[in-house]
Amino acid sequence: MFSAPSGSEIIVLQANLMKYKILLIVLFCPIVLWAQNSVRGKVTSDSEGELIGVSIKVMDKPFGAITDNSGHFILDNILPEDRLIVSYLGYQTDTLEPVFSEEMVILMQESDEAMDEVVVRGQSDGVVEEAPFLNILITEAELQKAACCNLSESFETNASVDVSYADAITGTKMIQMMGLDGRYTLISREGIPNIRGLNSRQGLAYVPGTWIQSIDVGKGAGSVINGYESMAGQINVELFKPETMDKWYLNAYLNSFGRLELNTNRQIQISDKWSSGILFHADQLTSEIEGNGDGFMDIPKSRQINLLNRYKYEGDRLMAQIGFNIFTAQQAGGQLGFDFGDDLSTSPMYGYQLNTKKAELFGKIGMIYPAKPTQSWGFQYSLSYQDFDGGAGRRLYSGEQTSAYGNFIYQNIIGNSFHQYKTGASFLYDEFNEGFDAGNEGGLDSTFVRTEKVPGLFFEYNYIPSDDFTLVVGARTDFHNLFGTYFTPRAHARWAFTPNLTLRGSVGKGYRTPNALMENSMIWVSSREIQFLSDLKPEVSWNTGVSLSANFMLDSRPLTLVADYFYTDFENQLVYDQDISSDLLVINNLQGESFGQSFQLEVSYPLTEQLDVKAAYKNYQNKMTTDGILRQVPFQSQDRFFLNMAYATNYEKWKADMTLNWNGPMRLPDTSDSPVEFQLPPESPDFFMLNAQVSRGFRWGNIYLGGENILNFKQENPIVDPENPFGPNFDASMTWGPIAGRVIYAGIRYKIKN
């Protein structure tokens, strides 16, 4: 089609399916020396001629350029070793070496990937520079710093997500963002809402760590494209992809509690256009772990088998994938000796069981238009069924959730790429069928059946006038069959007002339907009488936040500072009130005020070439009205410190990591009406948690040895009145710290590359 003009260079950006690999290849490719430091160029495409508004960034530098109305750009202060990253909506992002001697002519190729966000990924985790949202990316290298075991443990080296302990029976680790429970964070798998509904408390355990390629953590209200459910933030998990994963990836893990895990990832290239990825996980813990002498297992016995298989098709215009995920998982805990098959309702022991099975079919299909590369559409869907049965003590639970989700997104520009938009429609179907038997007289004994059907429409406009400024304004309207119309406006802005300083702001509304019986284990594991005071209403909140990030070179190494403040105001919230009486758990819609304020200051700096240090201070002021009084949310530290040190030798032959968390005192529920021996202090003590890991790399992978809770800190007497589990004072929900002590683990990762 074209011939190379003699006076200029043509750079052909060929189709690449593996952006990151190409990025690296180019990074290490030839270095040419010319004396000048200014680069001029023009960007064109076969289909559209000169391209206006193309972003040209300089890798690892805080500046760049955007092509003008004739497709031209000029960059100053460029060094020969710098690399230019050229990106434009609908075209392949590519990385080039600068040419100083003459005008660069860059011919961009239409993208063969529909609906993939353009994100330039760094080597380790950190704030994603270009994102209008405050996004923190956790890469595979970062994930491997904490080897165990599933999504709930994947945030250990990340300061923005905290881990909390649900109770003293179920062994559930939960996450919090800005001090708000994980249920207020939308957790999606590759853009499809995943951990929600009846799965919102336990669901993190069903996403094995070795399946995860990277995690995006977004603080504050998210994009309207993914729904109305992100109230405090959103977490998107990217799994290993058929087209880029290793041929084989094997992992075995064993810890001192006796937990054994086996993971296998397998890639199969079926043809030029079809590839398949199989992800398999199995784990089991059959020994009874008891270290505090209360006769209860500190963590339940468990076993799980989990399989995900998907097929990806990449054609010239069409990209499609389809896959399934099935798993079965069982837990058995409570008093020592209680086993998987025992009958909860007749056992003389206080037992705990949770058995669940899930089957899910999911997929994506996307189309691009070679003649109009800025335009594309994509459709994502998921169909799933999950059932649960189990309970704790004499409280028995059974549940079923059938869900269907579809989201159609169309993206294009208005005139030029300064103005971009995404619009589309979604449909959400949830059918819940739950039964609960509180076992005690006058207690709760009923079934809950609910069907939600929610069609919705959304529109999001991106204004990107320059490299320094981005404005995203979006809104969606959803028509909920039970709760009426939800209108969800959201806005985000990013302004890099100097090369070193970036200011971000966001505001947005969020909604979700609570699932009281499943998402809060305090209903299960105490003898408190449960009272539902009113009909279920959706939870509604507004979230507002600002953040400032700064990057400076200090002693020729980058110092990064991020300060953020978020305010979440609940219009309605489902409140689990333990303050009214120590005999009661009152569940009611919010009566009064509830809000959360979160402040975080994070610093990261490489102390030497090989030693990275990251430290953070967090302050959470989360207040909720319980028993008529506005007070600090219980089991929530107001002050927290975080310190991570990461050491690695060249090419990661040796790696060592250490994370220290300090949790300030937490308010405990009012138990002043209990018998004196069962009363709790008003506050928990503060405590430290220390995790560390060492790994040795080989050509084929690595081996690792690590420890969690190395200081062996345990909450003393985590269960109130453990001698009488069926008595009136029994309560295993007064948990503020770790129950199980130190655990040492070792494992091996073995990869066979293609």
Next chain:
Amino acid sequence: MKKVILTILIASFGFLAHAQIKTIGIKTSAVCEMCKNTLEKDLTFEKGVKSVNLDLETMVLNIAYLDSKTSPEILRQRIAKVGYNADSVMRDPKAYAKLDECCKDGAHSDEVDHSKHKKKKGDGN
């Protein structure tokens, strides 16, 4: 039993006393940053190797190694196996064929060629 332990101890002491770190410079056919990365990374994980550094200007790979665990000949063989000439040891043609275009002969012979340099299509298989 005691004797065995003692023997092992003495043997390993002798071993340690004998082990010396030596350095060697091996002339390679590495031509760019990409080659440097490939070679250094591979040799980092070679038995007995303590440190590796490739000088791109002279194309010499400097290796510090324990002479009790490896030898210059083994190191040269390894470099050849990665796809590069090592002194007089010729590269493995199969490994060379798999290298990226920019690490092959001629990719860097003419400076003007660089900017024309075509990127290989990402191989997903």
